[in-house]
Structure formats: C-alpha cells, structure tokens
Amino acid sequence: MNSDQSVVDAAGSWVYVVEDDPSVRDSLSLLLQLRGFSTAAFDSAEAFLVADAIERPACVLADVRLPGMSGLDLQRKLTSQHAALPFVVMTAHGDVATARTALRDGAVDFLEKPIDEQDLMEAITVALRSDQEQVERARSRETVLSRMQRLTERELEVFERVTNGFHNREIAEEFGISQRTVEVHRARLMEKLQARRVADLFRLRFELDGSSANQASKSLS
Amino acid sequence: MSGVEAARDPDRPGWLEAIRAQIAGAAAAPPAPAHEAQPAAGGHDLVGPHLLQGLRDRPLLLAVFFIAAYLAVDGGTAVFAVAPMYSTPWNPQAALALTLVATAGLRFVPAVFVAVLLAEVLVRNAPAGLGSALAALAVAIVYGAAGYVVQRFTRWTRAEVTLRDLSALVLIAFAASLAVALLAGLTHALAGTVSLRLLHIVSLQVVVGEALGLVVTAPALLLLVSGAWRIETDNTAGRGRLGRDLLLFGLGLTALLLAIFWWRPFDQFRMSYLMFVPMIVIATRHGLFGTAVAVPMVQVGLIVAVAVFRPRAATAFEYQMLTLALALTSMYLGLLSSERERAARRLAVRERELREQRNELNEIQRAAATAELSAALAHDLNQPLSAIGTYARAARLLAERDDADRATLFRTLDQIAGESTRAGNYVRRMRDFFRTGVMHCEEVGVEELVGRGRAHVRDRLERADILFEASIEAGLPRLRTDAVQVGAVLDNLLGNACDALAAAPRPRRIRVTAGRLAGAPAPTVRITVQDSGPGVAPELCPQLFKPLATSKPHGMGLGLALSRSIAERLGGGLSFDAAGSVTTFHLDLPTHEL
Numbered sequence A: 001m002n003s004d005q006s007v008v009d010a011a012g013s014w015v016y017v018v019e020d021d022p023s024v025r026d027s028l029s030l031l032l033q034l035r036g037f038s039t040a041a042f043d044s045a046e047a048f049l050v051a052d053a054i055e056r057p058a059c060v061l062a063d064v065r066l067p068g069m070s071g072l073d074l075q076r077k078l079t080s081q082h083a084a085l086p087f088v089v090m091t092a093h094g095d096v097a098t099a100r101t102a103l104r105d106g107a108v109d110f111l112e113k114p115i116d117e118q119d120l121m122e123a124i125t126v127a128l129r130s131d132q133e134q135v136e137r138a139r140s141r142e143t144v145l146s147r148m149q150r151l152t153e154r155e156l157e158v159f160e161r162v163t164n165g166f167h168n169r170e171i172a173e174e175f176g177i178s179q180r181t182v183e184v185h186r187a188r189l190m191e192k193l194q195a196r197r198v199a200d201l202f203r204l205r206f207e208l209d210g211s212s213a214n215q216a217s218k219s220l221s
Numbered sequence B: 001m002s003g004v005e006a007a008r009d010p011d012r013p014g015w016l017e018a019i020r021a022q023i024a025g026a027a028a029a030p031p032a033p034a035h036e037a038q039p040a041a042g043g044h045d046l047v048g049p050h051l052l053q054g055l056r057d058r059p060l061l062l063a064v065f066f067i068a069a070y071l072a073v074d075g076g077t078a079v080f081a082v083a084p085m086y087s088t089p090w091n092p093q094a095a096l097a098l099t100l101v102a103t104a105g106l107r108f109v110p111a112v113f114v115a116v117l118l119a120e121v122l123v124r125n126a127p128a129g130l131g132s133a134l135a136a137l138a139v140a141i142v143y144g145a146a147g148y149v150v151q152r153f154t155r156w157t158r159a160e161v162t163l164r165d166l167s168a169l170v171l172i173a174f175a176a177s178l179a180v181a182l183l184a185g186l187t188h189a190l191a192g193t194v195s196l197r198l199l200h201i202v203s204l205q206v207v208v209g210e211a212l213g214l215v216v217t218a219p220a221l222l223l224l225v226s227g228a229w230r231i232e233t234d235n236t237a238g239r240g241r242l243g244r245d246l247l248l249f250g251l252g253l254t255a256l257l258l259a260i261f262w263w264r265p266f267d268q269f270r271m272s273y274l275m276f277v278p279m280i281v282i283a284t285r286h287g288l289f290g291t292a293v294a295v296p297m298v299q300v301g302l303i304v305a306v307a308v309f310r311p312r313a314a315t316a317f318e319y320q321m322l323t324l325a326l327a328l329t330s331m332y333l334g335l336l337s338s339e340r341e342r343a344a345r346r347l348a349v350r351e352r353e354l355r356e357q358r359n360e361l362n363e364i365q366r367a368a369a370t371a372e373l374s375a376a377l378a379h380d381l382n383q384p385l386s387a388i389g390t391y392a393r394a395a396r397l398l399a400e401r402d403d404a405d406r407a408t409l410f411r412t413l414d415q416i417a418g419e420s421t422r423a424g425n426y427v428r429r430m431r432d433f434f435r436t437g438v439m440h441c442e443e444v445g446v447e448e449l450v451g452r453g454r455a456h457v458r459d460r461l462e463r464a465d466i467l468f469e470a471s472i473e474a475g476l477p478r479l480r481t482d483a484v485q486v487g488a489v490l491d492n493l494l495g496n497a498c499d500a501l502a503a504a505p506r507p508r509r510i511r512v513t514a515g516r517l518a519g520a521p522a523p524t525v526r527i528t529v530q531d532s533g534p535g536v537a538p539e540l541c542p543q544l545f546k547p548l549a550t551s552k553p554h555g556m557g558l559g560l561a562l563s564r565s566i567a568e569r570l571g572g573g574l575s576f577d578a579a580g581s582v583t584t585f586h587l588d589l590p591t592h593e594l
Helices: A022-034 A045-049 A071-081 A096-104 A117-148 A153-163 A168-175 A179-192 A198-213 A215-219 B003-008 B013-028 B059-076 B092-104 B106-123 B130-153 B163-191 B199-226 B229-234 B242-263 B268-309 B316-400 B406-434 B446-456 B458-463 B483-501 B538-543 B560-569
Strands: A014-018 A038-042 A058-063 A087-091 A109-112 B442-444 B466-472 B479-481 B508-516 B524-531 B573-576 B583-590
Touching (some): A014 A045, A022 A038, A022 A117, A038 A045, A045 A071, A058 A071, A058 A117, A071 A096, A087 A096, A087 A117, A096 A109, A109 A117, A153 A168, A168 A179, A179 A198, B059 B092, B092 B106, B092 B130, B092 B163, B092 B199, B106 B130, B130 B199, B163 B316, B199 B268, B229 B268, B268 B316, B316 B406, B442 B483, B446 B466, B446 B483, B446 B508, B458 B466, B458 B483, B479 B483, B479 B583, B483 B508, B483 B524, B483 B560, B483 B583, B560 B573
Parallel strands (some): A087 A109, B466 B508
Antiparallel strands (some): B508 B524
16 A cells, blocks of 8 residues: 555654664654654654654554663554554564564554565554544544533533433423423524534534543543 | 163163273282272283183183192192191192182182092091091181182282282281191091191191291282283383293202202301202392292202202201291392382382483473564564565555655655665574574683673572682783673573572582683684582583583573584684593684784
C-alpha cells in the first residue's frame, strides 16, 4: 500500500518514534517525514512520557527493548494515561511471545526488524485511522454534550425516561404532571438536541453511553 | 461399563484385551504382597510351566506322566532302604510332588495321592488296605500344602529368587519332611510294625531323607518346570557357558568320587568334603540355577559311589547329612552370587542411564546457550540492517523529488555507508568471539595472565573456600601471544579445577606454577595448573581432550578440546599429566625469544 492511497491525511498526523538505537530512530524519522508525517523521536520510554503535549491524531512506533522501561510497559502505561494512543511495536528479535503480549495488550501491529517499508506504512496507516476515528468520536460526543447542556433539569429527566422506553402517560404519572406538559418538554428537548424523530433521541443516548464507557476522550485537549 | 458392553463396542478393543490379560495374569500368578515388583527381566514368560507347556492343557496326561515319574524315581532311589519303614537316604519324588502342585495347581493333589499310594503298594510292598490309603492321603495333603505355600508365598516359579525365598523353601522342606515322617511313623506304630521306642530314630532318617530330597531336587525342578530358570541365568557371570561348565563339573565330580571312594588315599567320608570345591566354583560362576542343577548331580554321584563301593567308614545317614550341608551351603552361596551379579548389573544400567541423562542435559544446555547467543547476534545485526533499509527507502524518496534536497540525500547515503560499517563490525566481533579467525598478538607477562585468570574465578574461590597459590619463576620473558585466547584456556583450566574441588574435602587448593620448560626444542614457558580434587578417573583420561567430553557446560565455556586446539594454534600445547598424584595440566607456550 502506498501512503498516497490512504485515507489518512499524513500532513496533520503525528508519529512518535521511541527507539534507543540512534540510527534506526533517525532513519525512521527521516522516512516518515519524507512520507509527510510529523514526527517526534525519543530515545527512551521515560523521555516520551515526560513529553509536553501529544498532538492528535497520532500513533506511537516503539521498540520492544528499550533501556529502562520496555516498549511493552510503555504501551500498558499509555493505555491508562493517554486515551488508547494506537501503538505499533518493533523488535530485532523475531520473538513470538513478545508479539503475542503486545497484540493482546492492544498493539495495532508488530514489526520485525529489518522493517519492511510497506508493512510500516500499513501499520502506521491503520494506527492513525483508528486514532482519527477516536478523535472524531470524541468530537461528536463533545458536540452532543454541549447541546445537552442547554437542557433544563426536567427536560433531561424526560430525555432519560423517554430513551428508557417509557410512554408519556407513565412519565406524567411519575412526575405528577399532565401528559400535555410532558409533550411540551419533549418537543423542546428535541428541538434543543436537534433531533427530528424519537429515533434520533435513542441514537444520541446510544452515542453517549457508548463513549462514556470509554473514558478515553476525557484526556483529549 | 460391563465386560459384555465393552465387547459389543467396536471402538474399545483395547479395554477387552487389557481385561483379558488381567484375568489371565491373576489366574497364573496371584499377588504376593510382600514381594517387591519384578524388575525388568527381558520379556520372559514369567508365569506358567515351561517344560510342561504341552501338558498344560491336558491335565489327565500330566497326571499320568507325573505318576509314572514319581514311581520311577521312587523305585530308582530305593537304595539303602531301611526296613521296616522303608526310609531311603534321598526322596526326590517329594520334590516332584511339590513342583507339580506349585506349578500346576492344587487340583493335582489327587494325582499326588494316587502316586504316593501306588508307590507304597508297588515299590514298598505295603498292603493295599485302608491304612495305606489313609497314610498316602495324609502324605499327599502335606506335599500339596507345601507346593501351595511355595507357589503362593515365594517367587520360585515366577521371579528372581531372593534369600527369603530360599530360606522359605528350606523351611517348607523341613516342615513337610517332619510331617511326613511323623505320619509314616504313626502309621507304622499303629500297625505295629515298629515299636514306639524306636520311633524317633527311624523318623529322623525319614526326616533327613525327605528334606534332602526336597532341598536337593526341588530348586532345580521348580526353576526348570516354571521356566523361571531363564530369569536366573539372565544375570549370572558365566551366562551362556552353563552347559559346558556343568559337563566339566560332571567330569570333575566323577574324578573326585573315584579318588575318594576307589583310590581312597584317606578315609572316604572325610575326603568327601573335597566336593565343596567344585560346588563353590559352580555357585560363584553360575549362581543359583547352576548350583540347583549341580547339587542333584553330586547327590546322584554320591549315591552311586556309596552303592558301588559300599564304604565301611560311614553310614548312608552320615552321607545324607554331608549332602544336606553341601546342598544348603552351595545353594546359599549361589544365591548370593546371583544377587551380587544382579545388583552389579542394575547398578551398571542405572549408571548408564544417569550418564545418558547427563549427556542429554549437556547437549540441551549447549543448544540453549547457542540459541541465546545467536539471538543476541541477530539482534545486533538487525539494528544496522534495519537502519540501512529505512535510509535506502528514504534516499530513494529524496532522489525522486523534483526539489531534491541534495544535502539530506548525501547525509542519508553516508548514513547507509556508516551503518554497513557498523554491521561489519558486529560480524568481526562475532568472529573474534568464536575465535576462528586471526590472532591478535601482543606482549603479555605471565604474572598478568595468571592474575587475570585468578580474578575471573575469584568469586568461586571464595565461595568454595579454595586456596589459590601461584608461584611464577623470576625473570620469565614476556610472551608474544594472543592474551585473550591464552586467558580463555587458563580460565577453562581454573574453572575445571574449581568444579573438581566443589565437592572435595578441605583443604581445597589450586596451585599454579610457571617456569621455563627445560629440554624443549624452542624456548617455552610452562604454566601448570594443579588442584587437590579427587582427580580424573583413569578411564576418562584418553577422552579428556575429545570434543564434548566435558561434563560441565558453563555457557560458552571452552572445553578442553578447544583449549588444546587454541594452545596448539598459538604454537604451544596443552597436556594432562597422568603420572601426577594430583590433577595436573600443563599449558606450554612459546616465548619467541631470539
């Protein structure tokens, strides 16, 4: 696969190279830059962890064997700190056990050195696409949340009951208000949430629940 | 699942076979709880009669055969029969009866009864009345019980005979003989043929005659008929030469008997003790089975000799006692010889197994060390190769651009060249590690070499509490040699010494001496490494310098074979001093002095 054909926009994407061998690090950075990616290189996992800001969409390309914290440890740490930043691991040992551990912990791909450029580009593309999707999901969730902020307390309650499958009559009984009032609340909240049908409400609810289970987007700037 | 169901199930033929085998095994050899498991005996059919193979399934024929043999033996051995109880000096027919029951089962007790009764009537001219029948029944029951006990509680018919089994057989023989003698005496006393006063004297002769017949004949018969003799002969020193030795024994025995009874330089009876000599030879060479066959030969020979020459000096009874002592002594001696041989063989097998396991382990460790090393080398080579590949792709991308950034392109190409140098360095380092390439000669002092060697094993010296003594002759020239390679050889020698001392008694000592080697064609320095360990086993000495002879793999530690080839490539030599009282290795190195 050629990077030109990929859906990922290389120009705005970041690849963080974590590799202790200076030549390997330098050559990878150079190649990725020539392919249009923005790169930042680190000689250890610790150096990467103290780096200031992580631009998104991005992915990490890290060697398994690093001085100090290993690439696999870094991967685990990132999963808890940085919003499931997609991870591609490399190794000079064709080591099945390490590969399995990395992939089980959620690595996008496992590359063996000497690294084949095509494999590298494919792995980076997949990683970046996955991060882009994450970013977009987070963004749309933020949009939904900002619309939700405009709802009154009662409207929020009605939204919750409606998306739980209650009828207007039941909601009216519960809150001790008339069915007519419930209908008014509903119309208002649908207007505020830019929902045209009830089905849209369910979709919003699903989107919120789905991404709220995933704490990832919270750390996004 | 029941047996019937299993039989119908075509998928489970193995179960049925297994259960059949178990049923057959249980019938042929009931468990004897006190016995240890039979050690591997080379796939012999341990259970079931061997000589009786053809008669096994024809009990009637076997019974007839037995009765005929019983009568023939009883008639044939009826020499010196002492009236009125017809006590003979040797009753081998008792052994026949015991063997029949022990190998073919209790259902043959009636056959024993018929044989005993017929023998009483036909051979001993007893009245064919109810009294004789009752006496014969009692005797048959005694023989049957003896046979059952032998089969049930000893290993004579199925496995290697132990001291316990032999003693058990002797005890059974005496108990059965005592019972038979009492029965015979009582029968005759009741019939009025003997007075009650004489009873004990006559019975003693019967007891000894019966017991002798059992002790002399039963071991050989039991082993032969059950087929267990194959187990016994498997593990004897003179295996395969039993027939020849028994023939020689027979000839020697005849000569001895002729000398004792015919030539007669001294009193015959006292001369008879000479017969212990050939018995001891057979017992030590052929163990229990050889003795078991030889003892009846002695008995037959003695009876023939006594019958032919009719010595005056001793009675048949005294010869009975002599034979009994001879039979018991040689049987026990033969048994001990068998057991000793078996123990030695088992030990040898065990040692071989251990050695094989150790060798296997060494190979595995060697392979693991090699795998680890090659993984490390692959890693080191992969890094520059990976960088070269990536730089090359980048260079191509740079070159393809219209606005080619020539400076970056050149830098990238330089990087490629640099990385290839780096890869080359790795390869050279690897070659140096394996020491197959060029030598790096440098000047180095002997003290320095010994000091480095000591430093490398310092931890081990301290841990094992080993004294390290070095005495280096003053004024030795510096060596022009590959210090790394000589160091590897010295490390190997010192490591071996530490290994040898690890389990040695204190004080543990390693002595390194260095000096000029007098009488060498070229100026040579000899470094001698000695340790106070247990020394090298003599049988190991010839293989000491062969590859893979080492029993101590320490990572990539060089074996003595490699050490010697290094020493020889450096123009010197490595030798083991077999004459020394302590383990001594000499490392000779040329000084290249002018």
